[in-house]
Amino acid sequence: MKITSAGATNIGRKRKVNQDSFLMEPGSRLFVVADGMGGHAGGETASKLTVETVVESLLNDKNSSLNMEPADLVMGAIHRANTAVYSTAEKNKALSGMGTTVVSMYFSAGKIFVGHVGHSRVYMARKNQLWQVTKDHSLVNEKLKAGIITRDQLKKDKSRNVITRSVGFESSVLVDVYSKEVNPGDLYLACSDGLSGMVDDALMISIIDELAWETDDLTPLVNKMIDQANAHGGDDNVTCVVARVDKN
Numbered sequence: 001m002k003i004t005s006a007g008a009t010n011i012g013r014k015r016k017v018n019q020d021s022f023l024m025e026p027g028s029r030l031f032v033v034a035d036g037m038g039g040h041a042g043g044e045t046a047s048k049l050t051v052e053t054v055v056e057s058l059l060n061d062k063n064s065s066l067n068m069e070p071a072d073l074v075m076g077a078i079h080r081a082n083t084a085v086y087s088t089a090e091k092n093k094a095l096s097g098m099g100t101t102v103v104s105m106y107f108s109a110g111k112i113f114v115g116h117v118g119h120s121r122v123y124m125a126r127k128n129q130l131w132q133v134t135k136d137h138s139l140v141n142e143k144l145k146a147g148i149i150t151r152d153q154l155k156k157d158k159s160r161n162v163i164t165r166s167v168g169f170e171s172s173v174l175v176d177v178y179s180k181e182v183n184p185g186d187l188y189l190a191c192s193d194g195l196s197g198m199v200d201d202a203l204m205i206s207i208i209d210e211l212a213w214e215t216d217d218l219t220p221l222v223n224k225m226i227d228q229a230n231a232h233g234g235d236d237n238v239t240c241v242v243a244r245v246d247k248n
Contacts, residue, residue, distance in 0.1 A: 085168025
């Protein structure tokens, strides 16, 4: 299994600081996106510490003699990130209350393992098709499930940016892990809500179909996603990472 990947982040049009972070380890088939919150220094610190801890922890455990299952590697890494962010905030009052979302994509043994906390997302795409893999940990998603609002009201609801889980805000966190077999031609996209909130599914499909399938360079795809988020308002920081499964 060969993974072709690209990623980028952008401050957007309305924020003074970029509180998003991402890390890619293509050789280890590991990709992480985080969207921080909690003041300028807090959000930046939380997201950066989280992506670094997830990568370091997962790779250390993978290379150890523990023989852990991939899903356990992903979950353990995010739990360690939660501890790292929470303990850092405990030691530094200026960072009190910081937290972050996180999504991680880890390819192993013919499958993808997605770790998830918050409302950053992972999508799966094929030609002319797009599916949201993760389920947002957000107040509007809870309202939707309860029938309080309709799907058409999601992006206009005043609580659309309120999340119900985050990494580091409390001493423990519930982590969702999804796994799925992958096939050549599958493309996975991880992003902060600065992208998913500004670019709808139809436009994502159009951009992916234009720039994903006939090239070894996915950077133009990532850049166009970010450009479109900014063109539609750029209300938040924007981060996009894509990973396409190719034949060896």
